Amino acid sequence: MTLTRSDTVVVALGFLLVSSLYWGFWRADESAAELVIFVNGEKAYILDLFEDKKITVKGSVGDSLIEIKNGQARFISSPCNTSFCVRSGWQMHGGDFAACLPNSVSLHLSGGTKVYDAINF
Amino acid sequence: MSEIVKITPVREDIMIARFAALAIGIHVIESLLPSPIPGVKPGFANIVTLLVFLRYGLEAAAWVSILRVVVGSLIVGTFLSPTFALSFSGAVLSLFVLLACAGFNRRYPAHGLSLFGIAILMSMTHMATQFLVVYVFFIPHNALLDLLPVMMSAALIFGLVNGYISQNVSTRLDMSRNHVSHDTLMPSDDRNKIPGNQLK
Numbered sequence: 001m002t003l004t005r006s007d008t009v010v011v012a013l014g015f016l017l018v019s020s021l022y023w024g025f026w027r028a029d030e031s032a033a034e035l036v037i038f039v040n041g042e043k044a045y046i047l048d049l050f051e052d053k054k055i056t057v058k059g060s061v062g063d064s065l066i067e068i069k070n071g072q073a074r075f076i077s078s079p080c081n082t083s084f085c086v087r088s089g090w091q092m093h094g095g096d097f098a099a100c101l102p103n104s105v106s107l108h109l110s111g112g113t114k115v116y117d118a119i120n121f
Numbered sequence: 122m123s124e125i126v127k128i129t130p131v132r133e134d135i136m137i138a139r140f141a142a143l144a145i146g147i148h149v150i151e152s153l154l155p156s157p158i159p160g161v162k163p164g165f166a167n168i169v170t171l172l173v174f175l176r177y178g179l180e181a182a183a184w185v186s187i188l189r190v191v192v193g194s195l196i197v198g199t200f201l202s203p204t205f206a207l208s209f210s211g212a213v214l215s216l217f218v219l220l221a222c223a224g225f226n227r228r229y230p231a232h233g234l235s236l237f238g239i240a241i242l243m244s245m246t247h248m249a250t251q252f253l254v255v256y257v258f259f260i261p262h263n264a265l266l267d268l269l270p271v272m273m274s275a276a277l278i279f280g281l282v283n284g285y286i287s288q289n290v291s292t293r294l295d296m297s298r299n300h301v302s303h304d305t306l307m308p309s310d311d312r313n314k315i316p317g318n319q320l321k
Contacts, residue, residue, distance in 0.1 A: 001237070001285065001288050001289060001292070002235075003235065003237060003238075004232060004233060004234060004235050004238070005232050006225075006229075006232050006233065006234045006238055007234060007235050007237050007238035009238075010234065010238040010241050010242055011237075011238070011241060011281070014241050014245060014277045014280070015277070017245070017273065018270065018273050018274050018277050021269055021270040021273050022270040024270075025266050025267055025269055025270055026267070026270055
């Protein structure tokens with residue numbers, strides 16, 4: 001079977017189109033842009049995720065230490081027994097979420113594309 | 122008193138009916154095959170359309186393709202259902218692509234498309250049309266767009282397969298031309314000159 005020059009062009013364009021579709025629709029979600037810290041259910045801080053800093057947030061029990069670095073955020077410490085918040089580690093995607101319930105402090109990442117609507121524990 | 126209109130089929134009509142029957146058979150068998158994703162199927166029936174196009178021209182190919190969609194859906198039981206809307210719109214749009222290909226080949230006979238290239242163009246057009254119809258009329262939700270790359274990959278793969286098959290079949294049928302340099306679309310004036318081709 002011989003292909004004409006036009007056939008080759010069609011095949012090449014076909015592959016190009018399909019791969020650009022994957023690139024366009026299946027690219028990994030962009031990371032988050034903003035960190036919103038809730039204290040007692042109210043927005044207490046809105047911070048830029050790309051400005052590295054450590055921040056102490058006063059919650060209902062004590063102080064939670066939160067670190068922001070390279071577009072990620074985490075709890076370093078919190079005055080709770082379970083430390084779920086610390087152990088949930090770095091949060092980096094839009095919609096990611098970490099909370100210290102005893103201290104009523106939670107981190108919400110916004111911007112980028114949300115991967116989850118909600119998470120149940 | 123009403124006059125009885127009798128239509129005598131000419132050779133061309135019978136020929137189209139036979140090819141359409143072949144395409145309908147393939148269409149029906151294919152519709153019985155399970156598919157991992159709704160809307161993805163091999164589309165082997167288009168091989169018949171392509172071969173008819175190469176041998177008898179665009180008009181005959183259009184007849185075979187449209188008859189296949191309509192009668193095939195009557196047999197499978199999807200006539201006028203969303204499924205039918207999808208295959209009908211896909212078939213019509215890909216026939217327009219076939220028309221464009223025929224025009225291209227007439228204009229640039231030296232670089233004309235073979236059935237291989239035409240099959241790929243038609244299958245991708247068919248899929249894109251289907252997808253557009255689903256997105257606009259049936260499921261206008263952004264989540265659907267995640268399926269588009271998969272659907273178009275399937276279209277490309279089956280286009281390659283169908284193109285390979287039809288190109289090989291056409292060679293074996295001793296229509297051993299590399300590309301479709303002619304288009305035997307017959308003007309209707311000429312059609313009427315064929316004895317027995319008029320309505321009686």
